[in-house]
Amino acid sequence: MQKIELLAPAGNLEKLIIAFDYGADAVYLGAKKFSLRNLADNFSLDDLKKAKDIALKKDKKIYLTLNIFPYNEDLEELPEFIEKHKKFCDAFIISDAGIINLCKEIAPEIPLHLSTQANTTNYLSTKFWYNQGIKRINLARELCLNDIKTIREKVPEVELEVFIHGAMCMALSGRCLLSNFLTGRASNKGECTHPCRWKYYFIEETRPNQIFEINEDNRGIYLFNSKDLCGIFYLKDLIEIGVNSLKIEGRMKSIYYVANVIRVYRRAIDEYYENPENFKIKNEWLEELKLVSHRDYTKGFFEKRNNIDTQNIESSKYIRNADFVGVIVGIDNKKITIQARNKILIGEKLQIITQDFKNYDIIINEAYDLNNNKLEVIQPNMLFIIPRKDLWLNKNAILRRINFLK
Ligand code: SF4
Known part of the structure:
Protein backbone atom coordinates (compact mmCIF):
# COMPACT_ATOMS: atom_id res chain seq x y z
CA MET A 1 0.00 0.00 0.00
CA SER A 173 -6.29 31.14 4.76
CA GLY A 174 -4.37 34.15 3.55
CA ARG A 175 -7.39 36.30 2.62
CA CYS A 176 -6.42 38.92 5.12
CA LEU A 177 -4.94 42.39 4.81
CA LEU A 178 -4.47 43.19 8.50
CA SER A 179 -0.71 42.98 8.22
CA ASN A 180 -0.61 45.04 4.99
CA PHE A 181 -2.77 47.72 6.55
CA LEU A 182 -1.20 47.95 9.99
CA THR A 183 2.47 47.34 9.23
CA GLY A 184 2.86 47.65 5.46
CA ARG A 185 3.97 44.03 5.31
CA ALA A 186 1.97 42.02 2.81
CA SER A 187 0.69 38.66 4.03
CA ASN A 188 0.17 37.52 0.46
CA LYS A 189 3.82 38.17 -0.20
CA GLY A 190 4.96 36.15 2.79
CA GLU A 191 5.61 39.02 5.17
CA CYS A 192 2.73 38.69 7.64
CA THR A 193 3.52 40.19 11.06
CA HIS A 194 0.55 38.37 12.70
CA PRO A 195 -1.42 41.42 13.90
CA CYS A 196 -4.39 39.09 14.35
CA ARG A 197 -2.81 38.17 17.68
CA TRP A 198 -2.38 41.75 18.95
CA LYS A 199 -4.57 43.43 21.55
CA TYR A 200 -7.23 45.86 20.26
CA TYR A 201 -9.22 48.75 21.82
CA PHE A 202 -12.37 50.61 20.84
CA ILE A 203 -12.82 54.33 20.00
CA GLU A 204 -16.15 56.13 19.62
CA GLU A 205 -16.27 58.62 16.70
CA THR A 206 -17.00 61.79 18.70
CA ARG A 207 -14.49 61.03 21.48
CA PRO A 208 -11.28 60.33 19.55
CA ASN A 209 -9.06 60.68 22.61
CA GLN A 210 -10.94 58.22 24.73
CA ILE A 211 -9.88 54.61 24.42
CA PHE A 212 -12.22 51.93 25.65
CA GLU A 213 -11.17 48.44 26.61
CA ILE A 214 -13.26 45.78 24.89
CA ASN A 215 -13.85 42.72 26.99
CA GLU A 216 -15.64 39.64 25.77
CA ASP A 217 -15.01 38.31 29.24
CA ASN A 218 -12.69 39.26 32.05
CA ARG A 219 -9.63 38.15 30.11
CA GLY A 220 -10.08 40.47 27.10
CA ILE A 221 -11.05 39.98 23.44
CA TYR A 222 -10.38 37.24 20.97
CA LEU A 223 -11.83 38.67 17.78
CA PHE A 224 -8.95 37.63 15.56
CA GLN A 311 -10.91 30.85 18.50
CA ASN A 312 -8.52 31.23 21.39
CA ILE A 313 -10.36 32.62 24.38
CA GLU A 314 -7.58 31.91 26.86
CA SER A 315 -4.55 33.74 25.53
CA SER A 316 -2.79 34.64 22.31
CA LYS A 317 0.56 33.78 23.86
CA TYR A 318 2.78 30.87 22.93
CA ILE A 319 2.97 27.97 25.36
CA ARG A 320 6.59 26.92 25.82
CA ASN A 321 6.80 23.78 27.91
CA ALA A 322 10.29 23.02 26.61
CA ASP A 323 13.20 25.04 25.25
CA PHE A 324 15.48 24.00 22.43
CA VAL A 325 18.99 24.10 23.89
CA GLY A 326 21.28 22.21 21.51
CA VAL A 327 21.85 19.79 18.67
CA ILE A 328 24.35 16.96 18.38
CA VAL A 329 26.71 17.72 15.50
CA GLY A 330 29.23 14.92 15.98
CA ILE A 331 29.56 11.66 17.84
CA ASP A 332 32.22 8.94 18.23
CA ASN A 333 32.90 6.12 20.71
CA LYS A 334 34.08 8.43 23.45
CA LYS A 335 32.53 11.86 23.03
CA ILE A 336 29.53 13.80 21.81
CA THR A 337 29.96 17.22 20.20
CA ILE A 338 27.00 19.55 20.66
CA GLN A 339 26.17 22.97 19.32
CA ALA A 340 24.44 24.95 22.06
CA ARG A 341 21.42 27.01 20.99
CA ASN A 342 20.68 28.38 24.43
CA LYS A 343 22.64 28.92 27.62
CA ILE A 344 23.27 25.66 29.50
CA LEU A 345 24.42 25.45 33.12
CA ILE A 346 26.73 22.71 34.31
CA GLY A 347 24.70 20.32 36.45
CA GLU A 348 21.37 21.04 34.84
CA LYS A 349 18.94 18.35 33.86
CA LEU A 350 18.20 18.15 30.13
CA GLN A 351 16.59 15.70 27.78
CA ILE A 352 17.81 14.35 24.44
CA ILE A 353 15.23 13.45 21.80
CA THR A 354 16.12 11.03 19.01
CA GLN A 355 14.98 10.16 15.53
CA ASP A 356 13.72 6.73 16.70
CA PHE A 357 11.34 8.32 19.22
CA LYS A 358 13.42 7.80 22.33
CA ASN A 359 14.01 10.44 25.03
CA TYR A 360 17.02 10.30 27.34
CA ASP A 361 17.28 12.36 30.53
CA ILE A 362 20.83 13.58 31.07
CA ILE A 363 22.63 15.81 33.51
CA ILE A 364 25.48 17.77 31.98
CA ASN A 365 27.98 17.26 34.81
CA GLU A 366 31.06 17.97 32.74
CA ALA A 367 31.57 19.78 29.44
CA TYR A 368 34.66 20.87 27.52
CA ASP A 369 35.38 23.31 24.71
CA LEU A 370 37.07 22.10 21.51
CA ASN A 371 40.51 22.71 23.11
CA ASN A 372 39.61 20.42 25.99
CA ASN A 373 39.19 23.20 28.56
CA LYS A 374 36.60 22.42 31.21
CA LEU A 375 33.56 24.73 31.00
CA GLU A 376 31.67 26.36 33.86
CA VAL A 377 28.83 27.54 31.65
CA ILE A 378 27.89 26.91 28.02
CA GLN A 379 26.87 29.94 25.98
CA PRO A 380 24.47 29.91 22.98
CA ASN A 381 26.05 28.85 19.65
CA MET A 382 29.13 27.43 21.36
CA LEU A 383 30.44 24.01 20.30
CA PHE A 384 31.12 21.83 23.32
CA ILE A 385 31.95 18.24 24.12
CA ILE A 386 30.54 15.82 26.71
CA PRO A 387 31.64 12.24 27.41
CA ARG A 388 29.51 9.73 25.54
CA LYS A 389 29.05 7.20 28.37
CA ASP A 390 26.44 4.63 27.30
CA LEU A 391 24.16 6.98 25.34
CA TRP A 392 22.99 5.47 22.06
CA LEU A 393 22.56 8.47 19.77
CA ASN A 394 22.94 9.69 16.22
CA LYS A 395 24.00 13.04 14.84
CA ASN A 396 21.09 15.56 14.85
CA ALA A 397 19.61 14.25 18.11
CA ILE A 398 18.32 17.34 19.92
CA LEU A 399 18.70 18.61 23.49
CA ARG A 400 15.81 20.29 25.22
CA ARG A 401 15.09 21.73 28.63
CA ILE A 402 11.67 20.72 29.92
CA ASN A 403 10.42 23.74 31.81
CA PHE A 404 8.31 21.94 34.39
CA LEU A 405 11.10 19.45 35.26
CA LYS A 406 13.17 21.89 37.30
S1 SF4 B 1 -2.66 38.66 10.29
FE1 SF4 B 1 -3.24 36.67 11.12
S2 SF4 B 1 -5.07 36.09 9.95
FE2 SF4 B 1 -4.06 37.72 8.80
S3 SF4 B 1 -2.73 36.63 7.31
FE3 SF4 B 1 -1.50 37.09 9.15
S4 SF4 B 1 -1.63 35.21 10.42
FE4 SF4 B 1 -3.32 35.14 8.89
Whole structure:
Protein backbone atom coordinates (compact mmCIF):
# COMPACT_ATOMS: atom_id res chain seq x y z
CA MET A 1 0.00 0.00 0.00
CA GLN A 2 1.32 3.48 -0.89
CA LYS A 3 1.76 5.33 2.40
CA ILE A 4 0.39 8.83 2.80
CA GLU A 5 3.15 11.43 2.37
CA LEU A 6 4.39 13.40 5.39
CA LEU A 7 5.26 16.89 4.16
CA ALA A 8 7.41 19.11 6.38
CA PRO A 9 8.36 22.78 6.39
CA ALA A 10 12.00 23.63 5.63
CA GLY A 11 12.85 27.27 6.30
CA ASN A 12 16.54 26.64 5.55
CA LEU A 13 19.01 23.86 4.74
CA GLU A 14 19.47 22.81 8.37
CA LYS A 15 15.70 22.41 8.83
CA LEU A 16 15.52 20.36 5.61
CA ILE A 17 18.21 17.96 6.90
CA ILE A 18 16.42 17.65 10.25
CA ALA A 19 13.00 17.15 8.63
CA PHE A 20 14.32 14.28 6.47
CA ASP A 21 16.24 12.82 9.39
CA TYR A 22 13.15 12.73 11.60
CA GLY A 23 10.95 11.10 8.98
CA ALA A 24 9.50 13.58 6.48
CA ASP A 25 8.95 12.17 2.99
CA ALA A 26 9.06 15.58 1.38
CA VAL A 27 9.68 19.21 2.31
CA TYR A 28 8.34 22.49 1.01
CA LEU A 29 10.67 25.45 0.91
CA GLY A 30 11.00 28.92 -0.52
CA ALA A 31 13.76 30.48 -2.57
CA LYS A 32 14.84 34.03 -1.79
CA LYS A 33 11.98 35.42 -3.92
CA PHE A 34 8.36 34.75 -4.82
CA SER A 35 7.59 32.60 -1.79
CA LEU A 36 5.26 33.23 1.11
CA ARG A 37 7.15 33.28 4.42
CA ASN A 38 9.64 35.85 3.17
CA LEU A 39 10.71 36.40 6.76
CA ALA A 40 12.08 32.83 6.93
CA ASP A 41 15.75 32.33 5.92
CA ASN A 42 14.83 30.67 2.64
CA PHE A 43 17.12 29.07 0.05
CA SER A 44 19.72 30.57 -2.27
CA LEU A 45 20.20 28.72 -5.57
CA ASP A 46 23.33 27.11 -4.09
CA ASP A 47 21.40 25.93 -1.03
CA LEU A 48 18.73 24.53 -3.30
CA LYS A 49 21.31 22.54 -5.28
CA LYS A 50 22.64 21.09 -2.02
CA ALA A 51 19.08 20.37 -0.88
CA LYS A 52 18.34 18.51 -4.10
CA ASP A 53 21.49 16.37 -3.70
CA ILE A 54 20.48 15.47 -0.15
CA ALA A 55 16.91 14.67 -1.22
CA LEU A 56 18.09 12.47 -4.11
CA LYS A 57 20.38 10.45 -1.84
CA LYS A 58 17.56 9.88 0.66
CA ASP A 59 14.85 9.34 -1.96
CA LYS A 60 12.86 12.33 -0.67
CA LYS A 61 11.10 15.17 -2.49
CA ILE A 62 11.38 18.95 -2.58
CA TYR A 63 8.50 21.28 -3.43
CA LEU A 64 9.41 24.89 -4.17
CA THR A 65 6.93 27.59 -3.16
CA LEU A 66 6.13 30.17 -5.80
CA ASN A 67 2.88 31.13 -4.15
CA ILE A 68 2.85 34.91 -3.95
CA PHE A 69 0.09 36.89 -5.60
CA PRO A 70 2.36 38.97 -7.85
CA TYR A 71 1.88 42.49 -9.18
CA ASN A 72 2.90 43.35 -12.75
CA GLU A 73 6.38 44.44 -11.71
CA ASP A 74 6.96 41.13 -9.92
CA LEU A 75 6.51 39.29 -13.20
CA GLU A 76 9.68 40.50 -14.94
CA GLU A 77 12.09 38.27 -13.08
CA LEU A 78 9.82 35.26 -12.90
CA PRO A 79 10.69 33.50 -16.21
CA GLU A 80 14.42 33.47 -15.41
CA PHE A 81 13.67 32.41 -11.84
CA ILE A 82 11.59 29.42 -12.99
CA GLU A 83 14.21 28.46 -15.59
CA LYS A 84 17.02 28.51 -12.99
CA HIS A 85 15.19 26.71 -10.20
CA LYS A 86 13.24 24.04 -12.08
CA LYS A 87 16.08 21.48 -12.04
CA PHE A 88 16.21 21.44 -8.27
CA CYS A 89 12.65 20.68 -7.25
CA ASP A 90 10.00 18.00 -7.71
CA ALA A 91 7.07 20.41 -7.91
CA PHE A 92 6.22 24.10 -7.82
CA ILE A 93 3.64 25.26 -5.27
CA ILE A 94 1.64 28.08 -6.86
CA SER A 95 -1.58 29.99 -6.30
CA ASP A 96 -1.69 32.60 -9.07
CA ALA A 97 -3.24 31.62 -12.43
CA GLY A 98 -0.66 33.64 -14.38
CA ILE A 99 2.24 31.86 -12.69
CA ILE A 100 0.58 28.53 -13.47
CA ASN A 101 0.65 29.38 -17.17
CA LEU A 102 4.21 30.61 -17.00
CA CYS A 103 5.36 27.41 -15.27
CA LYS A 104 3.56 25.32 -17.87
CA GLU A 105 5.39 27.21 -20.65
CA ILE A 106 8.87 27.23 -19.13
CA ALA A 107 8.90 24.03 -17.09
CA PRO A 108 6.16 21.72 -18.41
CA GLU A 109 7.98 18.72 -16.90
CA ILE A 110 7.63 20.03 -13.31
CA PRO A 111 4.36 19.08 -11.58
CA LEU A 112 2.26 21.92 -10.19
CA HIS A 113 0.78 21.87 -6.70
CA LEU A 114 -1.92 24.40 -5.91
CA SER A 115 -1.32 26.31 -2.68
CA THR A 116 -3.89 26.62 0.09
CA GLN A 117 -3.86 30.33 -0.80
CA ALA A 118 -6.12 29.46 -3.77
CA ASN A 119 -8.82 28.48 -1.22
CA THR A 120 -10.08 25.34 -2.96
CA THR A 121 -13.24 24.45 -1.06
CA ASN A 122 -15.30 22.27 -3.42
CA TYR A 123 -15.13 19.56 -6.09
CA LEU A 124 -15.97 21.87 -9.00
CA SER A 125 -12.99 24.10 -8.37
CA THR A 126 -10.88 20.98 -7.70
CA LYS A 127 -11.92 19.63 -11.11
CA PHE A 128 -11.30 23.03 -12.71
CA TRP A 129 -7.74 23.18 -11.37
CA TYR A 130 -7.07 19.58 -12.36
CA ASN A 131 -8.15 20.44 -15.91
CA GLN A 132 -5.67 23.33 -15.84
CA GLY A 133 -2.87 20.82 -15.33
CA ILE A 134 -2.62 20.93 -11.54
CA LYS A 135 -1.37 17.61 -10.18
CA ARG A 136 -2.03 18.24 -6.48
CA ILE A 137 -4.26 20.58 -4.51
CA ASN A 138 -3.69 21.71 -0.96
CA LEU A 139 -7.30 22.06 0.14
CA ALA A 140 -8.53 25.04 2.15
CA ARG A 141 -8.00 24.45 5.87
CA GLU A 142 -11.62 25.37 6.51
CA LEU A 143 -13.06 22.07 5.21
CA CYS A 144 -14.50 19.26 7.29
CA LEU A 145 -13.86 15.54 6.71
CA ASN A 146 -17.11 15.15 4.75
CA ASP A 147 -16.13 17.98 2.39
CA ILE A 148 -12.74 16.34 1.78
CA LYS A 149 -14.38 12.94 1.24
CA THR A 150 -16.79 14.33 -1.36
CA ILE A 151 -13.97 16.06 -3.22
CA ARG A 152 -11.96 12.81 -3.17
CA GLU A 153 -14.89 10.82 -4.56
CA LYS A 154 -15.83 13.34 -7.26
CA VAL A 155 -12.27 14.03 -8.44
CA PRO A 156 -10.30 10.80 -7.86
CA GLU A 157 -7.62 11.76 -10.39
CA VAL A 158 -6.11 14.70 -8.49
CA GLU A 159 -3.73 14.41 -5.52
CA LEU A 160 -5.08 15.95 -2.32
CA GLU A 161 -2.95 17.54 0.37
CA VAL A 162 -4.29 18.63 3.77
CA PHE A 163 -2.75 20.76 6.53
CA ILE A 164 -2.74 18.64 9.68
CA HIS A 165 -0.68 20.65 12.16
CA GLY A 166 0.39 24.22 12.86
CA ALA A 167 -0.75 27.83 12.93
CA MET A 168 -4.00 28.94 11.32
CA CYS A 169 -5.29 32.29 10.09
CA MET A 170 -8.46 33.80 11.51
CA ALA A 171 -9.38 34.70 7.90
CA LEU A 172 -9.93 32.11 5.16
CA SER A 173 -6.29 31.14 4.76
CA GLY A 174 -4.37 34.15 3.55
CA ARG A 175 -7.39 36.30 2.62
CA CYS A 176 -6.42 38.92 5.12
CA LEU A 177 -4.94 42.39 4.81
CA LEU A 178 -4.47 43.19 8.50
CA SER A 179 -0.71 42.98 8.22
CA ASN A 180 -0.61 45.04 4.99
CA PHE A 181 -2.77 47.72 6.55
CA LEU A 182 -1.20 47.95 9.99
CA THR A 183 2.47 47.34 9.23
CA GLY A 184 2.86 47.65 5.46
CA ARG A 185 3.97 44.03 5.31
CA ALA A 186 1.97 42.02 2.81
CA SER A 187 0.69 38.66 4.03
CA ASN A 188 0.17 37.52 0.46
CA LYS A 189 3.82 38.17 -0.20
CA GLY A 190 4.96 36.15 2.79
CA GLU A 191 5.61 39.02 5.17
CA CYS A 192 2.73 38.69 7.64
CA THR A 193 3.52 40.19 11.06
CA HIS A 194 0.55 38.37 12.70
CA PRO A 195 -1.42 41.42 13.90
CA CYS A 196 -4.39 39.09 14.35
CA ARG A 197 -2.81 38.17 17.68
CA TRP A 198 -2.38 41.75 18.95
CA LYS A 199 -4.57 43.43 21.55
CA TYR A 200 -7.23 45.86 20.26
CA TYR A 201 -9.22 48.75 21.82
CA PHE A 202 -12.37 50.61 20.84
CA ILE A 203 -12.82 54.33 20.00
CA GLU A 204 -16.15 56.13 19.62
CA GLU A 205 -16.27 58.62 16.70
CA THR A 206 -17.00 61.79 18.70
CA ARG A 207 -14.49 61.03 21.48
CA PRO A 208 -11.28 60.33 19.55
CA ASN A 209 -9.06 60.68 22.61
CA GLN A 210 -10.94 58.22 24.73
CA ILE A 211 -9.88 54.61 24.42
CA PHE A 212 -12.22 51.93 25.65
CA GLU A 213 -11.17 48.44 26.61
CA ILE A 214 -13.26 45.78 24.89
CA ASN A 215 -13.85 42.72 26.99
CA GLU A 216 -15.64 39.64 25.77
CA ASP A 217 -15.01 38.31 29.24
CA ASN A 218 -12.69 39.26 32.05
CA ARG A 219 -9.63 38.15 30.11
CA GLY A 220 -10.08 40.47 27.10
CA ILE A 221 -11.05 39.98 23.44
CA TYR A 222 -10.38 37.24 20.97
CA LEU A 223 -11.83 38.67 17.78
CA PHE A 224 -8.95 37.63 15.56
CA ASN A 225 -7.30 35.09 17.78
CA SER A 226 -6.90 31.60 16.29
CA LYS A 227 -5.60 28.55 18.11
CA ASP A 228 -3.03 26.26 16.46
CA LEU A 229 -4.27 23.23 14.56
CA CYS A 230 -3.53 19.76 15.94
CA GLY A 231 -5.22 17.34 13.54
CA ILE A 232 -3.52 14.10 14.59
CA PHE A 233 -6.90 12.83 15.87
CA TYR A 234 -8.09 12.65 12.22
CA LEU A 235 -5.04 10.93 10.77
CA LYS A 236 -6.85 7.62 10.25
CA ASP A 237 -9.89 9.33 8.66
CA LEU A 238 -7.71 11.33 6.28
CA ILE A 239 -5.73 8.26 5.22
CA GLU A 240 -8.89 6.24 4.68
CA ILE A 241 -10.57 9.03 2.70
CA GLY A 242 -7.60 8.78 0.31
CA VAL A 243 -5.75 12.03 1.02
CA ASN A 244 -2.24 11.82 -0.50
CA SER A 245 -0.23 14.13 1.69
CA LEU A 246 -0.35 15.54 5.23
CA LYS A 247 1.31 18.91 5.57
CA ILE A 248 2.87 20.44 8.68
CA GLU A 249 2.90 24.24 8.87
CA GLY A 250 5.91 26.16 10.23
CA ARG A 251 8.78 27.27 8.00
CA MET A 252 9.77 29.85 10.63
CA LYS A 253 9.85 27.37 13.52
CA SER A 254 13.02 25.98 15.12
CA ILE A 255 14.70 22.70 14.15
CA TYR A 256 13.50 21.33 17.50
CA TYR A 257 9.90 22.08 16.51
CA VAL A 258 10.36 20.46 13.09
CA ALA A 259 12.09 17.40 14.57
CA ASN A 260 9.58 16.72 17.30
CA VAL A 261 6.40 17.34 15.32
CA ILE A 262 7.67 15.30 12.39
CA ARG A 263 8.75 12.36 14.56
CA VAL A 264 5.30 12.26 16.19
CA TYR A 265 3.43 12.23 12.86
CA ARG A 266 5.97 9.77 11.35
CA ARG A 267 5.38 7.39 14.24
CA ALA A 268 1.60 7.76 14.01
CA ILE A 269 1.52 7.18 10.24
CA ASP A 270 3.79 4.12 10.47
CA GLU A 271 1.75 2.62 13.29
CA TYR A 272 -1.44 3.12 11.29
CA TYR A 273 -0.05 1.16 8.32
CA GLU A 274 1.29 -1.60 10.59
CA ASN A 275 -2.13 -2.26 12.07
CA PRO A 276 -4.96 -0.08 10.69
CA GLU A 277 -7.80 -1.82 12.54
CA ASN A 278 -6.31 -1.33 15.98
CA PHE A 279 -4.78 2.08 15.38
CA LYS A 280 -5.15 4.46 18.33
CA ILE A 281 -3.76 7.90 19.07
CA LYS A 282 -1.24 7.51 21.88
CA ASN A 283 -0.94 9.81 24.82
CA GLU A 284 2.83 10.00 24.44
CA TRP A 285 2.35 11.55 20.96
CA LEU A 286 0.02 14.22 22.35
CA GLU A 287 2.43 14.90 25.21
CA GLU A 288 5.27 15.42 22.72
CA LEU A 289 3.15 17.84 20.66
CA LYS A 290 2.63 19.86 23.84
CA LEU A 291 6.40 20.06 24.27
CA VAL A 292 6.91 22.26 21.20
CA SER A 293 6.17 25.97 21.23
CA HIS A 294 2.51 26.43 20.30
CA ARG A 295 -0.64 28.38 20.99
CA ASP A 296 -3.50 26.43 22.56
CA TYR A 297 -4.42 23.60 20.21
CA THR A 298 -7.69 23.11 18.35
CA LYS A 299 -8.89 20.14 16.30
CA GLY A 300 -9.69 22.67 13.55
CA PHE A 301 -12.59 22.20 11.16
CA PHE A 302 -12.30 18.47 10.49
CA GLU A 303 -15.47 17.69 12.43
CA LYS A 304 -17.52 20.76 11.59
CA ARG A 305 -16.85 23.75 9.41
CA ASN A 306 -17.96 26.47 11.83
CA ASN A 307 -16.11 25.16 14.85
CA ILE A 308 -15.91 28.07 17.26
CA ASP A 309 -13.33 26.18 19.31
CA THR A 310 -10.70 27.43 16.85
CA GLN A 311 -10.91 30.85 18.50
CA ASN A 312 -8.52 31.23 21.39
CA ILE A 313 -10.36 32.62 24.38
CA GLU A 314 -7.58 31.91 26.86
CA SER A 315 -4.55 33.74 25.53
CA SER A 316 -2.79 34.64 22.31
CA LYS A 317 0.56 33.78 23.86
CA TYR A 318 2.78 30.87 22.93
CA ILE A 319 2.97 27.97 25.36
CA ARG A 320 6.59 26.92 25.82
CA ASN A 321 6.80 23.78 27.91
CA ALA A 322 10.29 23.02 26.61
CA ASP A 323 13.20 25.04 25.25
CA PHE A 324 15.48 24.00 22.43
CA VAL A 325 18.99 24.10 23.89
CA GLY A 326 21.28 22.21 21.51
CA VAL A 327 21.85 19.79 18.67
CA ILE A 328 24.35 16.96 18.38
CA VAL A 329 26.71 17.72 15.50
CA GLY A 330 29.23 14.92 15.98
CA ILE A 331 29.56 11.66 17.84
CA ASP A 332 32.22 8.94 18.23
CA ASN A 333 32.90 6.12 20.71
CA LYS A 334 34.08 8.43 23.45
CA LYS A 335 32.53 11.86 23.03
CA ILE A 336 29.53 13.80 21.81
CA THR A 337 29.96 17.22 20.20
CA ILE A 338 27.00 19.55 20.66
CA GLN A 339 26.17 22.97 19.32
CA ALA A 340 24.44 24.95 22.06
CA ARG A 341 21.42 27.01 20.99
CA ASN A 342 20.68 28.38 24.43
CA LYS A 343 22.64 28.92 27.62
CA ILE A 344 23.27 25.66 29.50
CA LEU A 345 24.42 25.45 33.12
CA ILE A 346 26.73 22.71 34.31
CA GLY A 347 24.70 20.32 36.45
CA GLU A 348 21.37 21.04 34.84
CA LYS A 349 18.94 18.35 33.86
CA LEU A 350 18.20 18.15 30.13
CA GLN A 351 16.59 15.70 27.78
CA ILE A 352 17.81 14.35 24.44
CA ILE A 353 15.23 13.45 21.80
CA THR A 354 16.12 11.03 19.01
CA GLN A 355 14.98 10.16 15.53
CA ASP A 356 13.72 6.73 16.70
CA PHE A 357 11.34 8.32 19.22
CA LYS A 358 13.42 7.80 22.33
CA ASN A 359 14.01 10.44 25.03
CA TYR A 360 17.02 10.30 27.34
CA ASP A 361 17.28 12.36 30.53
CA ILE A 362 20.83 13.58 31.07
CA ILE A 363 22.63 15.81 33.51
CA ILE A 364 25.48 17.77 31.98
CA ASN A 365 27.98 17.26 34.81
CA GLU A 366 31.06 17.97 32.74
CA ALA A 367 31.57 19.78 29.44
CA TYR A 368 34.66 20.87 27.52
CA ASP A 369 35.38 23.31 24.71
CA LEU A 370 37.07 22.10 21.51
CA ASN A 371 40.51 22.71 23.11
CA ASN A 372 39.61 20.42 25.99
CA ASN A 373 39.19 23.20 28.56
CA LYS A 374 36.60 22.42 31.21
CA LEU A 375 33.56 24.73 31.00
CA GLU A 376 31.67 26.36 33.86
CA VAL A 377 28.83 27.54 31.65
CA ILE A 378 27.89 26.91 28.02
CA GLN A 379 26.87 29.94 25.98
CA PRO A 380 24.47 29.91 22.98
CA ASN A 381 26.05 28.85 19.65
CA MET A 382 29.13 27.43 21.36
CA LEU A 383 30.44 24.01 20.30
CA PHE A 384 31.12 21.83 23.32
CA ILE A 385 31.95 18.24 24.12
CA ILE A 386 30.54 15.82 26.71
CA PRO A 387 31.64 12.24 27.41
CA ARG A 388 29.51 9.73 25.54
CA LYS A 389 29.05 7.20 28.37
CA ASP A 390 26.44 4.63 27.30
CA LEU A 391 24.16 6.98 25.34
CA TRP A 392 22.99 5.47 22.06
CA LEU A 393 22.56 8.47 19.77
CA ASN A 394 22.94 9.69 16.22
CA LYS A 395 24.00 13.04 14.84
CA ASN A 396 21.09 15.56 14.85
CA ALA A 397 19.61 14.25 18.11
CA ILE A 398 18.32 17.34 19.92
CA LEU A 399 18.70 18.61 23.49
CA ARG A 400 15.81 20.29 25.22
CA ARG A 401 15.09 21.73 28.63
CA ILE A 402 11.67 20.72 29.92
CA ASN A 403 10.42 23.74 31.81
CA PHE A 404 8.31 21.94 34.39
CA LEU A 405 11.10 19.45 35.26
CA LYS A 406 13.17 21.89 37.30
S1 SF4 B 1 -2.66 38.66 10.29
FE1 SF4 B 1 -3.24 36.67 11.12
S2 SF4 B 1 -5.07 36.09 9.95
FE2 SF4 B 1 -4.06 37.72 8.80
S3 SF4 B 1 -2.73 36.63 7.31
FE3 SF4 B 1 -1.50 37.09 9.15
S4 SF4 B 1 -1.63 35.21 10.42
FE4 SF4 B 1 -3.32 35.14 8.89
